Amino acid sequence: AQSVTQLDSQVPVFEEAPVELRCNYSSSVSVYLFWYVQYPNQGLQLLLKYLSGSTLVKGINGFEAEFNKSQTSFHLRKPSVHISDTAEYFCAVSKGGATNKLIFGTGTLLAVQP
Amino acid sequence: SAVISQKPSRDICQRGTSLTIQCQVDSQVTMMFWYRQQPGQSLTLIATANQGSEATYESGFVIDKFPISRPNLTFSTLTVSNMSPEDSSIYLCSVERGSPNYGYTFGSGTRLTVV
Numbered sequence A: 001a002q003s004v005t006q007l008d009s010q011v012p013v014f015e016e017a018p019v020e021l022r023c024n025y026s027s028s029v030s031v032y033l034f035w036y037v038q039y040p041n042q043g044l045q046l047l048l049k050y051l052s053g054s055t056l057v058k059g060i061n062g063f064e065a066e067f068n069k070s071q072t073s074f075h076l077r078k079p080s081v082h083i084s085d086t087a088e089y090f091c092a093v094s095k096g097g098a099t100n101k102l103i104f105g106t107g108t109l110l111a112v113q114p
Numbered sequence B: 001s002a003v004i005s006q007k008p009s010r011d012i013c014q015r016g017t018s019l020t021i022q023c024q025v026d027s028q029v030t031m032m033f034w035y036r037q038q039p040g041q042s043l044t045l046i047a048t049a050n051q052g053s054e055a056t057y058e059s060g061f062v063i064d065k066f067p068i069s070r071p072n073l074t075f076s077t078l079t080v081s082n083m084s085p086e087d088s089s090i091y092l093c094s095v096e097r098g099s100p101n102y103g104y105t106f107g108s109g110t111r112l113t114v115v
Helices: none
Strands: A003-005 A010-014 A019-021 A024-026 A032-038 A044-050 A056-058 A064-068 A073-078 A087-094 A108-113 B004-007 B010-013 B019-025 B031-037 B043-050 B068-072 B075-080 B089-096 B104-106 B110-114
Touching: A003 A087, A010 A019, A019 A108, A024 A073, A032 A064, A032 A073, A044 A056, A044 A064, A044 A073, A044 B104, A073 A087, B004 B089, B019 B031, B019 B089, B031 B075, B043 B068, B043 B075, B075 B089
Parallel strands: A010 A108, B010 B110
Antiparallel strands: A003 A024, A019 A073, A032 A044, A032 A087, A056 A064, A064 A073, A087 A108, B004 B019, B019 B075, B031 B043, B031 B089, B068 B075, B089 B104, B089 B110
């Protein structure tokens, strides 16, 4: 079965600094990978997804992620963060097919400070 | 992507009672999922609901506690039965429109408090 690990429960960063949120997955089959964002007291919003093809995926709000099969990672990056990026970020994996449930990591709180 | 309407948005319930949460999608979808997000935690999958078949429950979740209905391709309900304070969570439904290309869309959630 697939699983997702987000090692950092919280990442504090100053405004306009770059940030990387780490995500590692484990699966014996090819997977689809996703990053979701949850702003305070709001639902989940899809940031970006990797299905196949180019390993560098660009998403909304200036975020991007790179799929690295050899390291089984899908880290999320942004070159310059804003206060408004403060939120919980979830990495998730699905193996597609008939049993394509989405499994979430534990989440990383990105806390942007002025 | 699909638009999901989830009701109620929040509720405060007495222990021992049951609450039914509704999830309405604006288009037909094959698979619907129900998640629980406990305070300060990530999302945990409760079950997968396909139209015309029994829901498939994840380890730790049982039908008697979380009965699910899926009467058609646009609607599903999750009931939280015989509630206790430990059931206080956000419950979310999600759909996947037959292809990961569309991503998974989530409802806005039901914030349940059991007193």
